[in-house]
Every structure is written in structure tokens, then in C-alpha cells.
Amino acid sequence: PAPASALALLALLPPSPSRTLLCGHVSPAHADSHAALCGWLTHVRRASASTVFVTLRDISGIVQIVHTLPPPDSSDSDRAYHVALRELLLGLTQDTILRCSGTLNLRPVSSKNPQHSTGAVELHLAHLEVLNTCPSLPFSTFDPTPSSDPPDDLRLRHRHLDLRRTRVHRNLLVRSAILQSARTHLSRREQMLEIETPILVRSSPEGAREFLVPTRARARSTEQAQGQGQGQFYALAQSPQQYKQALMGAGFDRYFQVARCFRDEDGRKDRQPEFTQIDLELSFCTQPTLLHLLEGLILHVYRDVLGIPLAALYALVDSPYPVPSSLSRSLDPTTTTTTTAAAAAGKAPPFIFPVLTYAHAMALYGSDKPDTRFGMEIHRLSNESLRAAGWDLREGWVVEAFVVPSGAREVGRKDTKAWERELAEQRAGAAEVVVGVRVGEKEWEAWWKPGAESPLARLECLTPAAKAGSTRDLKLSDALKCAPGDLLAVSYRPARATGGSTTLGRARLLLATRMRRMGVPLPPPTPGVGVFGGFPRDCEVETRDGVTVRVKDGSVVLPDTAVGRGGRTLPVPHFLWVVEFPLFMPAEDEDAGAGAGGDASHGIASTHHPFTAPHPSSLHHLAPGGDPLQATALHHDLVLNGTELAGGSVRIHHAALQEHVLRSILALPPQQVESFRHLLTMLAQGCPPHGGAAVGLDRLVAEMCGEEGIRDVVAFPKVWSGKEGVMRDLSVGCPAGVEEARLEEYGVKWVGRGVGG
């Protein structure tokens, strides 16, 4: 458009685009008063030769506007204005920005719309201003109950339109409410200080790959003269870890921050290169204090934002597993959430969420972040039962299985095969094998009997017993409580679990995903076995303030007070603590990944990060001659619906022990140890005992919004472009090329990957 027309358009603008009311705030109380409303045009409907209905919406809601032609006997100019206005209205496109002024009237009883809070009132249009035009859009931005999303590519390129759509729009309202709720809780109730730590930091060898930021630092002249000049780079913070520990050393006692963190990972599912975590650290704290603090935060946010009384719901969880004794320490009564009578008496009250040890989680679910929303729990086949069945088990190995009741009926032979293949592909090169057994009447009696046909023959750790068992009165089918028609998955693994999951644990998740896709219902957690076994699918619980909340078919019906979600449902969230992680793990384990310190060639890596404190009872494993792999960490993960929502630990606060871990146990080269010198100095100069945690905010919001991925709870996400090998923001088009001159300012040259080596 020519500039002259732009200016002409602007000249028509009202002196001010101001509103007297928001659309959704219109109510019968405003009847007969003048109002000016601004918003997006949603529908135009020609009702008769003289009447047009328009719906206008803004963030608060939707309102009806009526335009009627004045009677033929009205003044010519008035009639002419309204005839023109009617033409204008009927030609407007969706999402045109309007300012409508006129009188608010009560609607006739017969035409009231009870679906909208504003349904009893309508604005009789006297004057209209078009504040901005809108051409035909690539997809509709207004559909309260869409059957499907527009194509991904379109949505992401036009994110400003995508964000107008009800679901995504509401997600960001919920996210904002969660942010306020969490901060208020931590700052007011827990008396924690919010302190901002740098994002431009020193590159640190302890974690995932960091983004680097070139600087314009001049090389020091002597270096340059000797041709040893080296660029100086910032790294983008992966987490505020070392800075928050320094804040404890600085005496700030309790810190929190909603921190932006950065990781340069290859496009892993459901990850963003920049993400947000609720980061916190406490001085003089014990591990139970940390758990209670996090539970207090989660309970508060669910109640405050969604109206879900988690404490009341979790009183119905009858976990068969007691709290591990390593957590039976006394609590710190100076932490507010724990100033219950029990805490004041120095005793540890029970935790709200169930607690599993790492070893138990690995045994029962084959995962350190178990998905407890369904059954198919893992059973170990004991040596005795295997021997009774005629098999010898090699020492150091265990054989495990899980049962899918009616699985053989529900999951066809083809799908079972496909699942086995998928698993084999994922786990290429790993020794463990998973066999699926479709149990029929005949198989029930026979699948486990020694012989080449038995699937057990495929497990390398088993050999038919030299002397066959005599009685065989214990059938393995009995031991597993499986019945004809069930599907069995059997596998084996080293007796000492390491890493994040076992082969059988992954098999359980893959099968569950496949069954969901097939529309096959997953078996519920097994009572007396699964952590949430026997949790009611339908019940009512009362909140502390006397409101009753209903669980219907496993989902909470959200009360009207829920931010953006009244009347909707959310599956009961499955929270779970996992504790007693191993402090270290073999470095060659491919699950080491993020957070693992150390050099693979030295054989040992931190399970989480090198600052995690050992459990006091594990100290001797760190002494010369001890086996560090036996040491337990004061680390804990909070698991939600099978994802790791939060992780934390008590930290090492003694410089000597920290240096011992870095130098002697992780065997870092001296130069890498020196890159932690500032931390070691800080620990040495009067640093209190301390510990902390980080909660993944994106994941928390996704779960509270009922979203599977985090992408639609982030305003402007980046998506993996496999072709380019980069995470890309399609809304603005970044990353992008830059002029060579700009790179020269930083003394760097782009040479392409693999060229410089």
C-alpha cells in the first residue's frame, strides 16, 4: 500500500482507542449505560434487512453487538450513516480490530445466551471505528472446541495467530498464574530471597553442551606475539548451580529464582534450547526439609491455580512401600512449611507423595522416573522358582517379567512382533533381550519349560539345569499370577541396576504407548503392588476450605475457580519421590548424559553432578580403597506422570571433600579441577551446609494444562529442524546468517563444521 493511503487510514483513527469496559465484563448492571468496547471481530451475521449481529471478543470474553437501521422516518443523514455502517459491517473479515460504542441493553429473555457470562446483554451500535484491518488468515483463530490443530508449520510461523486460539491462549494464562503463585509462596510463606544470577557465565565441564558467546576481548599482547592468542568466550548458563551455592556461602540462607537456562542439545523430544526452572537453595538444611519444601510448593500451586486439593487426594493413596529409613532424619523447624507440631518436635512427618528408593523404582518399573499411572509392574523371577522350573541362572543377573492382563487378546501377534522389533532397534548392541509371550491355554502350562522353544532359552543368563528340578510344582505362570489370554514380557539384566532405565522398563513404556495408540485401555496400577494401586477412579474429596472436588473416571473435575479451566477435567496427577540414587555410575553408561561429570576413560561419572553430597553412611566408600559405585547420594527426584519434574540434593560443603571427588574419584585432569577453583575457594571460606533443588517449570505447566508436550506452554518455542540440525524459531526465523563484518568484530570466522578439524 502506498504511504499516502496509510496516512489517510490513520487520519480516520479516533483520537484515542480507549475502552470503557472489557467485553467479558459486560453485565446486566450496565444496562442502559453508554459503553465503548474494543476487540477482535469474531462473527458477523445478517439477521434481517435491518439488523446485523456481530460478536466481538477480547481477552476477557465475548459480547454481542447489534446494529439496526434507524426507521425510515429518521433524518436523512442519520439513515445514510447507518446504511453505510451496515454495508461496512457486512464486509468485515474475521479478526478485524473494532471499537464499538453505543448503549448496553438487556437482551429479550428469549434470546439470552446462557453459555456466555455476557449473554444477557448486548451493545446497540451507534458508532464504529475500524482500528486495524485483517486479511483472510491462514487458519481460524477462533474455535472454542476445535477438532484438530492447523498444520504445525503454519501454527509456528504464525505464532501470533496460533496464540489467539483458545487452547494455547489459555495455557499461557495458566502459566502466568503458576509463576505468580509459586513466587508468592516461596517469597512470602517460605521467606526465600529472589536473587538473579548471571546468564553469561564461565564454561564449566560438569554438564551438558553449553552455548558459547564470543566476546571482543583483545588477546593479551604477549600471547598474540607468541601466536598463542586464544579467543575469550562466555558460556550461557545451564543452571545457576555454582552461583546459588556461592549465595549460600554469602549468607543469604534461602534463595530462589525463576531462572532461564540453556542447553545446546540435539533436538531431543520435548526439549527447548532455553527453558525455565524454579531454582532454589537452602542453608543448614536436611534432605527431608528439601522434600517437604518442594511438596509444599507443589501443593500450594495446584490448589491456588487449579483448585485441586492434592493433600486430600493423596490421603487416599495407599502405597505399599514405607518411607526409606535414610529419610527418617529430623526436620528443620525454621522452614515454614514444616512448622507442624511434628516438625516442632523435631520429628519427620510423613511425606505427602509416595517415596521409592532408586533400587526399588528400577526393580518395580525399570525406570528411575516411573510412570505409575498404569499397572504392568515388573516382577523378579526368584532363583528358587527358576530352579524349580528347571533353569540355572548365571550369578550376578536377574530375570524379570511383567504381565499385561488380557494382553494377548488385545494386542495382536503383529503388534507384539512390531513392539519387539522397535525395542531391539532402540537398544541396538545391548545384551539384554525382551521376549513377548502371548499366553494361551497351552502356553500357560508350557512357555517356561526348558527347551529350545521356550522363550526363556533366548535369555543368555539362563541355561537348562543339568539336573532338572524334581517336583516342578511351582509353575512360573503361577508365580507371575498370569492367566491364559495375558501377554508376558520377560527380560534379564545385571543384578545391580544402573542408569535411568532397564530394557524391560523401556519395553513397558513402549508397549503402553503402542496400546494407547491402538485404543487399548492400559491396566490400572495393581493393588498391593503398584504405588497407586487401588487409588479410586471415582470419589469426592473436600478441600481445607470446605469445597468438594470430584474425581470422575480417574480425572479431577476442575472447580470454577481454576484459572482458565473451569468445568474441564485433568487426570489425577501421579507424583512420586525417588531417593537413594547411586552417587556415581560407570562412565560408559550411555544414560550418563547430562549432569555427569568426569571423563569416560576414567570409568566413573557423577549420576547427577559432582557437587552432590554422599549419604553419611556411604562416606567410607569414598575413602581410598573403597568402591565409590556403592555410595548413595543425598539426591532426590520428584517424578510426575513418568517425567522427572524436579531434582535436588544436599551439596558437598567441604572444600577438601569436593576436591577429593573431583580429583581422585572423578579423576578430572588438573586443568579441569582448576576450573572449579572459585567453587573450592568459596567452600573453604566459611560456607554453611546447604542443599537445593530445581523444578522444571515448562513440564509443570504442561502437566497442569493437560498438555503432552511443553511446546504449547511456551510462548515462542523453537522446533528441531532435522535437515539443518538446529532448533529453529519459525515465528521470527532464527537462527539466521550474519554479515561477515560482524563476525570479524569478534575475531571469529565461520569455516563450516568439520572443516576446521
Add this chain to the structure above:
Amino acid sequence: PAPASALALLALLPPSPSRTLLCGHVSPAHADSHAALCGWLTHVRRASASTVFVTLRDISGIVQIVHTLPPPDSSDSDRAYHVALRELLLGLTQDTILRCSGTLNLRPVSSKNPQHSTGAVELHLAHLEVLNTCPSLPFSTFDPTPSSDPPDDLRLRHRHLDLRRTRVHRNLLVRSAILQSARTHLSRREQMLEIETPILVRSSPEGAREFLVPTRARARSTEQAQGQGQGQFYALAQSPQQYKQALMGAGFDRYFQVARCFRDEDGRKDRQPEFTQIDLELSFCTQPTLLHLLEGLILHVYRDVLGIPLAALYALVDSPYPVPSSLSRSLDPTTTTTTTAAAAAGKAPPFIFPVLTYAHAMALYGSDKPDTRFGMEIHRLSNESLRAAGWDLREGWVVEAFVVPSGAREVGRKDTKAWERELAEQRAGAAEVVVGVRVGEKEWEAWWKPGAESPLARLECLTPAAKAGSTRDLKLSDALKCAPGDLLAVSYRPARATGGSTTLGRARLLLATRMRRMGVPLPPPTPGVGVFGGFPRDCEVETRDGVTVRVKDGSVVLPDTAVGRGGRTLPVPHFLWVVEFPLFMPAEDEDAGAGAGGDASHGIASTHHPFTAPHPSSLHHLAPGGDPLQATALHHDLVLNGTELAGGSVRIHHAALQEHVLRSILALPPQQVESFRHLLTMLAQGCPPHGGAAVGLDRLVAEMCGEEGIRDVVAFPKVWSGKEGVMRDLSVGCPAGVEEARLEEYGVKWVGRGVGG
């Protein structure tokens, strides 16, 4: 230390470092009860052969611990334990971390310490645990009233120790309180949504130099084959500007964010490469609405955090300048802070802070961020008075002067010369000259008389009148109201002010700095002339909740409720609005700097950024044939104590006008216009009118803490290392070199600056 000894030390640790109370929370109510306190050892004092006093502190305060040897007739083991404990205590160094348990007792009346809230109680030590040791520190971390700071370098390298010191520690407490207060106000009272926008963004040509972040993106194969491969880079966000405008396009109505922003500038005074701003944007808003919103935020935070009732204080400001008519638009009553009776009636209530136009600020203070805390306001010498004095003024120029009462007596001849030199050096190459006139009895009558000796002869725009004035009854000394003993500064400038300051405005600030350094009191704002002229130096004002706050010698005495500052004083903050900025300025102006779009060769640049809307009455200046330099912007700055605390504007919301500004007025090359395509598309697809602002949080905190610079209100600041030409974090040592292999992953090579060109 050998690992064995580290383990030995740990083995001595208590099972848990838990406290029963914080040190500062101890009160007479706890008398006779058992307590365990943790903290930093502050003093040890041997009081007698049997008694030792220890002071222990934590974040909450300080408490006294007493250790007494048991009587000689107590059990041998008990006595031996306490003899050893006494020896241990007397050998402890400052900042050792202790856990002290025992009984809390009331102190004898004679030894109560009224200076501390805990001064009536002491802990009788029964058991001591050393939780961490502390060697001799590079500087003391505990001195409630230090006479001077430790050396900068030491402070920054040991920031964890520096942050333990009272002043810096308290600054971060105030900062945390400001963050909570601001967010609560914006989210609860103003109903704004907090939405996080990306930090990894697309490089944009509109502002300051951005940091670049290399990615591991593969070049597209065709490009690579043609040797045209180009690296792909993210930029670090300078501000959320374009994203927040997209959020308005997405219908979020009101947004805020406490946003981290990044600028790669050479070490300018009091700047950080990463800084925090309170960022906000509103839909359907007018400029007065934005001003009121920001005033509401500032008023709330000062009252909430410091207990200062700014509204009551500012009722005492008698500004001689009325609110400019461009601001007399009606307000938006849907914005909560403005739902006063006046706003509901659609009228603009007066603003709390004084308002100046840009032209007026430049004329009166020679600055667009005037420091109004002192007088020395600038006067223009009118053509008439100059002519009467015998001078002809070249057209298009003005002659200005300011008076320092008694300045000639207070500032010596040498200092006056030094000031003139300093100014000349700063302004090398500029045509304007400032002359200082030390007015004695004789000079009073003569300084302005035409002739080579007159300092006015040095102003190129003046020539002795061909026909000397006849009467000369108007003495210029009279016109300026100066008296013998005063110091005069006279200068000239083009009649139309541009940029951030005039030569005389800079002269005023430089002289003020010099006078402060010399201990010469600055003259107060001139009544009837200065914006704060006549503001009382001593008075009492009452807050809305009936608390009386006292102003003493120009400073507010902070009430006890002030976070971290009870009993201290803070100079009355001088807030001021500046409006009616020119929308564009000549691009060669060196003040263009940050935020200026456009290419210098085309002669015109945005004063702030290219998204700022013109005042509707200025639209015709943007039409073909118009002079864009005459256009006024809907921009406003909030000035505090001579610094720009906040800036904001109504934005252009029409795609056609925005493209016109980018393409035709700023004359950006097509490729740069295309880099704004996503913004233009967003504006075209149903974007509402909108506007917003950003408040510099670091500066706000510094002013509220009474700090001159922002460095000590940032937890881990970076400082300019001139030798290297980089901003450096001395606490962790960054930026730092990285291994070549890591750069190779990003396809970049460090070649050093100037080498690649």
C-alpha cells in the same frame, strides 16, 4: 588436605545441621528453653578465666553465646569436655560455621544490649559443632559501619565474601523485595499477564550491538556446494520488544515480564552486558494511560518496600510548568490504577510527577534526562537583550547561560579553568563553546560589553552590532539575575535542540560533579524556575494509612517498616516525565547510539526505535514532501535523579505505516526491511493499537538503595577490563578461553580481531 582427613572431618559432623531458631528470632519468650542455632562466628571474647563470649550471626541477626566452665566440683568428664570446648572456642577464626546448642537465658539487666533485638537473651552453650572451618579472610565480612570498602579487585574476586558485608547484603534484600512488590502490583492490581519471551532471538538491526551465539546448524547442501555456506547464529535479546508486540497481536491485552536483556557495549560507565528490565505492553492504550500505569507501579514499590509515600511528598511539588496539551487525552478506565472518578469520567487526572516537554527540558537543563536535584537552571538570552547589549545574533542560534550563585567565591580560578578544559576535551570538534565568567564587582558591569575582552566574543554566533544599541539600559547581568561573586556559564547552540544534551547541559553536570568533589554545596532548585523549586528541605507528610514520614535536610527518614533500611535516610527522589520527543533525528548525531534505526548515510534515524508511533498531529510530517524531523513521538521517559529510569511509547500498529517508516523515512536497504517481515505480517493480521514501556530495574534498585552505581545491587556484576576490552566476572573468571575442538563443533575458528578483515 588429604582425602582421609576430609572424611575424618565429615565423620565428626552432626547427623543433621538443623536449627531450632534463627539467630535474630531469639527473644525473651524463649527464655529457659533449649535451642540449636547455626551461623557465622563473628567475635570471640575471653571475659574471664571461666567465661567466653561468642557472637553468632545469620541472615536474621546476631545473638550472644556464653560459655562458662562448670564448677570444679562437677564430674571429671564434664569438666574435661568443657575445658576442651573453651580451648576450641578461643582458637576459632571469624566466619567459622558453628552449630551451638544449649539453653536460652535472659541476660542480667546490666548486660542487656539494646542495640540488637536479641540483646536481652543469650544462649548458654552446652554443645558445639564446627560445621565448616574458615581460614583468615582477605577482608572482614562483618563491620556494620565500615569507613571504607576493601579494594575493588579483592571484593569482586571474593564476591561471596563481599556479599556477606552489611551494605551489599542489604542491597540484595531490598532488590528481592522490589521484585516481589512490582510483580504483585502488575499481576494482581493491574491484571497483567507474565509471559516469558525468548533470549535466543533473531539478530535485528534496530538497536545496540548484540551478542551472537553460534549454532551447530549444517549449511544447506546446495549453498555449501557453491561455497556460499554461511553460519547460522542466534542473537541474545536486547529487549523483548518485537515479541511483546507479537503478544499484543496474539490478544494477551496486557503483558509484563521481568526480563533479562543483553547488550555488547564497550565498558560504558554503570552498564552491565546483561541487565534486568521490568518490561510491559498494553493493548488499546493511550499515552496518558501508560504514564499513569508507570506512576502507579513506582508509587506502590516505594511505599511497599521503603515506606515512602511518594504521592504525599509530590503533593508538595509546585512545578511552574503545566502538563503539555499533547497529554490531555482521556484515560482508559479499564486500567485499574486509573479508575479514579476522573478516569471514569474519561478525564485525565493530573500526573503525580512533574511533566516537561523535550524542548523545555533541553532549554531549561540542556538534557533530556535533567538532574533536577539542584539549581543552576539554564536561561536563554533573548534577541532583544542581546541587541540592547550591543550584539547581533546569527539566525538559527540561541545564546544560553546559567548562574552559580557565589560560584566565583566557591570555585577557584584554577578549578574554573580545569572545568572548561575538561569540557573542551569531552566535546572535541564540536562548534559550541562554553565560557565561564567569574563575576566580580567590575565584571558585573562589563563582562557582556562588546569588545575582544568580552567572553561573548568567543561565541561564533555573535557579532558586535554594526550600530551599537542606544540606551543599553538592560544589563545582561540583570537579565540573568546574577550578582557579584557568582559564576556564569555562557554558551550557544542551534535553536532546534537535538540529541540527549546540549554543551551547556553537559557543562552544568560536569561543574556539579566537580563542586560535589570539592565539597561545595550545590544551589537548590530555583523557586519558580526549577521543577522542584521551593520543595521543602524539612517537612512531615502523612501516608494514606496514617503513618507520618519525616523529611530532614532533603532526605526521607525511612520508617522501621522499610526493608533492610529502618532508621536510615534516602534523599527525596526527583522523578520527572519528559514527553514530546522528536520522532527522528539527524543520523550523524553522535547521541543517536542505542535504539536508533537507520543507516547514517541516509541522514535520518529514530530517536528511540523505529516502532514508535508519531503523535497524530505530526502525521503530515511523514507524508511525501514533509519534514520527518519535525514530527513528535508518542514517547515518554521517566527520569529519576538525572538518569533515565524508564522509557516507553505508543507503537505503530499499522503495517503500512510501519513499512513506510522503515523503507521510505529511515531508508533501510530492502534486505533490512525484510528482516522485519515477521513484524509487518503480525501488524497486518489483526493487531490492536498498543504501547508499552520498560523500567530499568538495576537503576531503580540502586536509587532505592541510595547507591550511586548499579554494581553493588547486582549479585555477580561484570566489570570493564580496559586492558582486554571486555566485561569480566572476576568471581568465576569469565569470559575464558575454550578448547579448539569445542569451536570446531560450531564450525567457527578464532582468528583474532582485525585478522580476518
